[in-house]
Structures are given as C-alpha cells and as structure tokens.
Amino acid sequence: MTKQVHIIGGGLAGSEAAWQLANRGVKVRLSEMRGGGDSTPAHQGTGLAELVCSNSFRSDDDTSNAVGLLHHEMRRLGSLVMRAAAEAQVPAGSALAVDRDVFSAHVERALAQHPNVEIVRERIDALPADGMTIVATGPLTAAALAGSIGRATGADSLAFFDAIAPIVYRDSIDMDVCWIQSRWDKRTDASNEEGDYINCPMTRDQYLAFRQGLLDGEKTEFKEWEANTPYFEGCMPVEVMAARGKDTLRFGPMKPVGLDNPRDVTPEFPQGRWPYAVVQLRQDNKLGTLWNMVGFQTKLKHGAQVELFRTIPGLENAEFARLGGLHRNTFLNSPILLDRQLRLKSARHVRFAGQITGCEGYVESSAVGLMAGMMAAAELMGEDWTGPPRTTALGALLSHITGDAEAASYQPMNINFGLFPMPDEDVKKKLRKQAYTQRAKRDMAEWLGRQRLPEPA
Template identity: 60%
Template sequence: MTQTLHIVGGGMAGSEAAWQAATHGIPVVIHEMRPNVGTFAHQTGDLAEMVCSNSFRSDDDEQNAVGLLHWEMRAAGGLLMSMADRHRLPAGGALAVDRDAFSRAVTERLRAHPLVQIETGEIPGLPADGHWIIATGPLTSNTLGEAIAAETGTDRLAFFDAIAPIVHFDTIDMSRAWMQSRYDKGATEEERTAYLNCPMDKAQYEAFIDALLASDKTEFHEGETARYFDGCLPIEVMAERGRETLRHGPMKPVGLTNPHAPDIKPHAIVQLRRDNALGTLYNIVGFQTKMKYGAQASVLKMIPGLENAQFARLGGIHRNTFLNSPTLLDSQMRLTSRPHIRFAGQITGVEGYVESAAMGLLAGRLAAAQIAGHDIATAPQDSAMGALIHHITGGAEAKTFQPMNVNFGLFRPVDGIKGGRRGRRDRYKAYTDRAKAAWQAWLSDYPLSRDPDAVQPLAQTAAS
C-alpha cells in the first residue's frame, strides 16, 4: 500500500506540493489550521489565499527570472499557474489574478482530487515518523515555530512583511485619476489601461511625506529587531530613507501622461492595480504599510482621487519566520536532522508567491519520488528552480542568509556573453534558453502530464 504524504500548511507551497504528489499517484493529507486557528493576514479558510498582493509579477519568460519561473511551473503541470492563468486580470506585462476566485479555484480543485484530503487543525510539533512537508509560510504558529527552533538548535530568524491597502473602485474620484499602464505596456487596450493613476504635484507630495513620517505606526515588542525584506518595505520605512525615495520607487512619475492635464508633468504618481475580475476593488501598488488603521485612513486620503476612498482592507505588518536553510536543509529540501521532513515555501528563505509555489512544486515531486521508491536528482542548477534551491540549500552565505527572490544573479554565467547594459538582453535570453533546456530534460526523466485534471501514478510515469 502506498504511504501517505502529509503536508502542513495549505498556502502556495503546500497547495502546489499536494497537487504534484497527488498527480503522481501519492495519497496526500493537507493539514491547514485555518479557519480554526486564524492569522493576522488571512481572511478566509481557503487554500492558496493571497494576502500581500494579487500579483505574480512579470510574465516575461525571456527577460525576467520570475517570468522564467512561471514558464517552468507551467511546463511541470503546476496547479497554481493553471489557476492563475484561468483567473488572470489585465496588468500589462505582469501576471495578476482575481485573488478570491483564484484561491477558491485552487481549493475546489484540490478538494475534488481523489487522492487529496484536507484536515483542519493545527500541527503543534514536528512529527516523529512518516513522510512530511512543512510549508507553513511566514505565519508559522507559535507552537510549531518553537518546535522547529528546538530541533534546529537556533532561535527563529524573522523579518517583517507588510500588506498594502485595498480600495473600493466606486469611491475613487475619476475626475482626478485615470487609467493607464506605465509606458502603455500590454498587448490589448485592457492591459494598457490595467492600472489606475493618482497624480501629485510637489506641494501635495511634500505634505504627504510629512504626514507619512509623523503618522502613528505599529511598534515592535521589546527585543524585536525591525528587519524588512527589501522587496516588501513599508512606505514609511522608504520615506525615512530620504524624502525622494518614494518618487524613485512606487510613486515614480515616469511613463504616464495625465489626460486631465496633459501638459503638466506630475511630481509623483500613486498607482492602483485591479484586485478582482469585477473591477470593484483596487490595491495600492507598493504601498505596504505599518501605519495604524486610524492613521492610514487619514494619510491615504491625502492622495488626489482618494479623498473619499473607502477601504475594503487596510494595510498591516506581520512577522515572517524562515529557516537558515543553508545550514539545515539538504539538496532534496530535507531537514538534515530529520530527513523524513521536508520544508517548502517561504519558510525555506525564498520570498514571493511564485518562489514559494515553486519550492512547493519541487518538494512535492521529490517526496512523491521517494515514497514511490525512485531516486531522482534535484532540479538542475541552470534552471530557475534549480538556481533558487541551490542558493537556499548551500549557495548562500549562512552567516548573512536572508530571504531571496529569484533573479539572474543566482544563475551561473553563460560563456561568451558580454556583460554590461548593452549585453544584458542577450545574456538574459541565454540564461532563459539554457534554463528551459535543462528544465525540460529534468522533466523528461520524471514526467508529469500537463493536463491539470490528469491523475498519472508515479509508477506508470517511471516505467514509461
């Protein structure tokens, strides 16, 4: 009888790991503590709930490392990419989704799979035996976190993630705001107008920065160090680094023309991106915040066009827990002290929805192979997934290890490609061509149907 794979956590990584293993004929139990045990950030009990943003970032698989990761996950029959494509929203060159429809679809698909069970309840400690993947993400429960810390012999490493607010579209003043994607990116008119823009002149910007810096913010408990992942900095932290920082970051005014005043160049621009298919909700792009709720309502309404805004969700900040993976995990994502346990997702030290799901995909495949009695190599280093897992399980410097997005800096150099800005496009294209070939070769040794509805037992694929 085939042994069961237990997965703790039904987020991006846990959901994708479950799908990969089940599609290979391995029985799976997903242990998800929500809704019995809630978290600060989650609103539902659905699997793969998106909390910080509704974007999977760039979908360019030739010039962008995260777009390449999208390609690799699609090639591997990834459930999350399939559902993201099905519930895609216009976002220029990015892949943004209707977050509620997306998570519902993932949940329904996994509940309908004959080899997947979903059990609600908290797993408080590390299991003594069996086959397990821990994919509890940044909001690992205190009890499980303490058990992990006790096993690894180190204190939990933590930084802080922030969440951006979401606005009701019908409360935005469109006589001041307008629809346009930066540099008019996108193949269709809908994509070229996927973002909503709110302009500021210099006086408005300076007043906004003053209010932001003076606002009432969430304080940390004594002894906590306020470290942030650079890709998810609260706007107040960016403003504290210099008054012009936001103008060169999420509020940069380039590539946009205000149709209400085409001859006046805005000093800064706040962008909002559609958050659901109905177009009734928009999230404020790059506006993760640690302002307290009362301060948010007043400060954000200083943005032209948002004076009467009503918020479907205000922003906030939460702790993110992750392992020092270079010292604790092997190349197969197993805890070296307890090799029957794998880790996947953000807790391994990757950052981002796509990266988390990718590590779940790998963990699910590797666990399925082990349960079925097949030895397979980990992902090839020249692929995007391989470059990322190599970084977190040994390529990074353990003493300074911090969460990492996928990027071409993790890739081995390609011979014969010149560096510098002029050669960057050729270099990135060489990276992606090499990665696709390596990934396809790895998949051919361990095939999985691209049909998200297929159930293909591992024993059959291994024999084919």
C-alpha cells in the same frame, strides 16, 4: 500507492506540493488550521492558497525576466498554482495578476475533488515524530509549531523582525569609482585575491547629505501584529542609527578606517587616503553576481531607497536584486539546516517548502512547494531524484536555498538572474537576460526528457 504524505499548511506551497503528490498517485493529508477555529493576523478567510498581500504574480514575460521564466517552468511541470492563475487572471499589462477569490476557490476545488487528497481543518502544534511530512506554514507559522521547529533546529526563536539589506547586481556597480579591499587588508583562506568588499567612498558633504536623506526619507510602518516583536540591536535599521548622532554611521557600518582609496593617491599618501565615510558591499552568493550593502537594513519605502542609494558614489546606476526591509518573518537558515532534497538534516522524514525555507514571493513559494512534492514522490517510489539544472529558474532557486547562499547572511530572496550562473562572457550586456532565458529553456527541456517520474495528470 498506499503511502501517505502529511502536508502542514494549505497556502500556496502546501497546495502545490499536495497537487504534485496526488497526481503521482500519493495519498495526501493536507492540514490547514484556518477554518478549524484558528487563523493568522494576515489572513482574511479560510480558503486554501489565499493571497494575503498583492494579487500579482509579477511579470509573465518568459523571454527576459526571471520570474516569468519561473512561470514557464512551473507550467511545464503541471503547476496547479499556474493553472488557477490562468483561470483567475485579470488585466495587468505584462504582469500576471488574479482575482484573489477566484484563484483561491480554484485551488481549493481542485484539491477537494482529488481522490488522493484529504483536507483536514486542524492545527498542528509539533513536528510529527515519524512519517513523511512537508511543512509549508509560511512566515506566520503558529507559535506552538514554530517553537517545535525551533527546538528541532536548535534556534532560540523563529519569530523576529527580519532585517534585510539591499542587494545590488555586481555588473551595475561603477568600479571606476569604487574599489575592492578588505579593511586593513585582512585576509582569510576564503578571501578573494583583491579583497572581500567593494568600497564606495564619500566626502564629508556627501555623507552629511546622505545621512539627512536617511532621516527625511519616507518610512514603512509596522503592521499591527508586528508591533510587539522586537528587532535585534545588531540588525538596527540604518536610519535609526543615523538618528542617534551625526557620526554614528561613521563609527558603524560606514566607518572608513583601514580603507585606502586608490583613486585618491597623493605624494603624501601613495596608497590613497581614507575617505570621510564608506559604504561597503559584501559578496552575497558564490557566483559573485550579487553583493549586499553591509549594515543597510532599512524601513525606508522602496522608492525612497532607490532614489537615495543611487546618490552613493559608484551606485548611481545601481540595479537592485532586492531592496531592504524590516518585518516580522519566520524562516529557516536553510543552507545549514536543509539538505539538497529540502529535508531537515536532523529529521530526514521532514521536508520544508515555501517561504519558511527563505524564498520570497508567491511564485517562489509555490515553486519550492512544487519541487518538495516531486522530491517526496520520488523518494516514495524509490527514485533518485536530481533537481533541475542551476541554469534554470527552479534550479537556481533550489541552489540558493540549499547551499549557494552564504549561510551567515542568509535572507529571504525573490528569483532573479543574480542567482543564475553567468552566461558566456561574449554575450553583450543588453542581451544577457535573453541569454539566461534561452539557456534555461534548453536545459529545462533536456532535464524533463531525463525524468522517470510520471507526469502530473
């Protein structure tokens, strides 16, 4: 083949996309600004696929863990990132951790030696007007390119504090304590039959103790390069609201009005009474397996979040698909802006990959880069590429990014079983994770058998 794909960004996603394309005979121009006179506040060197935070790819257990399953599927597809991780692996129990320098060097060497890859140390300041392009510039996209993306997507700005609320697995919520109801029983055409919110009631003493826990809990500090990036008033950390006054939360995200607790029925109040305060959870995915804590974006450290949020009535045994956070991030509202092939709807010659699409984590970023590379190769070859089934880790991640997530509340997400369709109802809860992985491996094998694209070398 003589056609070329331009990849902007030499991180994990860009490197993986380049590998998938090059091994299928496609010429790749890989533009990376580091090493060409530019860098980011987070990177220390100029190597491709530099790991800027942890050196861990998390669990490598592919029998009962979602990220381990994603490792397995990427290996089946000839992932460069997984190959480099195997060479650079260091002891970490059941986790896959790597020597950062060995890992980055392996990725760069493999791409630099590939006859179909040209690595160019250059900064790209605008989306190309034509030619197939994959943008994989990550959460610290340079200002000029971020501005170009913003103009193309209609966004005012892509650099802001990303306020993330915790997400809870639905089956870990105690519905003997909580109940489902919309405030004032208001419904829309999209409403569930019972209501749209899970409500966790609090007494006055519980509320005051919870507020004090927010004030006293250990907080994360902003990094130096985040210091001057403001967050929005509408995304105020819950502990900042708590500090504004004793009842601020009760007139904000924890207001109880219009919510009748059916567990508190008396002759005087046959429908139940309003609690003193309420923590509400809203459905976060179409499958109904994940629910987010409304208004609970926070700077509390993860350990402090788990300890405090499990004091909320009904969440004593809560399992979290994601904990809250607040940090500078750049990502697209992908369910609105991208099609199922990760192409920008307003400029279909441009694909996005990696964290800028709203996935979170090294492995997830690499996986989306892998799929973007496969998609681009298929398009160039005139093939109608159909993604992996949503019962697989790759398919679940792709479905979340391109349509399963609620666009109005779309936030970065790690791979987790809450993104998968539920297994058969007769599967016991303690065996459910194994059921997810067994089904995924079976469906992945069947999907691979139907592929017409050449396998990567």
